[in-house]
Amino acid sequence: MSDEPILKAEAVSKYFKVQGRTLRAVERVSFELGAGQTLGLVGESGSGKSTLGRVVLRLLEADEGKVVFQGQDLAKLSGRELRLRRRDMQIIFQDPLASLNPRMTVGAAIEDAMVVQKIGGSAAERRQRTRELLERVGLPVSAAEAYPFELSGGQQQRVGIARALSVGPKLVVCDEPISALDVSVQVQIIELLRELQKELGITYIFISHNLGVVQLLSDTVLVLYLGEVVERASAEGLFQRPAHPYTQALMRSVLKVPEAAEKRVPLVALPGEIPSPLSPPAGCPYHPRCPLAADRCRVEKPELRMVSDGHMAACHFAEEAAIGGVNGAAAFGASPELAASS
């Protein structure tokens, strides 16, 4: 085993052309991820999380920067090589139903994933492996005969997980895998993802707009705002000492999951609106919403810089924010149900 990270992103950018203008969906994002670890991506809707997840898997081509997976620059792979590489890199979506073929039984869908990757041996062996996978993700073997629409949302997501696992991936991008599910089911799916990681040593990129959920699962967390990393820290460091006012606002806005369900409020209700990514504010992109914004913030864009050991933030006042701002740990509690399973 080497200490070389399994995945490296170096100044990755992705732009979209929208009405003749350039939308900077992801801008100069860098990170390193060790095997068996989880990188959390958090930020409000539109902050570039899904785009980054797709660029990392080369489901979208980066416009700038580089993604290195197991020492290999993914941009250098031919179409055929990339298809083979997909065995090692899978994705789980928010809406499992949309990603499943409605006319295929669950069993056929999982077997098909193996056929596409030319693995799993004979048809009989694939069928056997499918049964094992269904059981592993907590579904009855009889689910193989069911059609996706006959299953509950949680069961559909279990199928999505089984299908991703069927090819034996090393890296799985989980793109808001629990956001569409009921609270009690969210807890079960998180627990399942955790067990699978422990058993199989899978590396995760875990995407959510819910900071509480991200922190429970992640080793390292990137906080994205308008496509850029505004804070990067260990999950623990972020929880104890959020340094960016945006992260602090995210923390304050995260209610405990059951509490939010009871009150029927969205889990993220931040003050102010996200500016249009087509015309991001000058200076610090967060300044129009920031309680600490000063003249300097309106003109000078803060670079991502080290504010304490291994903890980076892009804020001119990160130190002051960390001391004088909200105390994240006190203001914020993860769901006791979720925390209890850690």
Ligand SMILES: Nc1ncnc2c1ncn2[C@@H]1O[C@H](COP(=O)(O)OP(=O)(O)O)[C@@H](O)[C@H]1O
């Ligand atoms: N295919 C696309 N064409 C144009 N704009 C896009 C496309 N995909 C995403 N975007 C824009 O890129 C930004 C980031 O989107 P996305 O990565 O989906 O954010 P998130 O997953 O954090 O909600 C948004 O402003 C979104 O509207």
Ligand SMILES: [Mg+2]
């Ligand atoms: Mg998304």
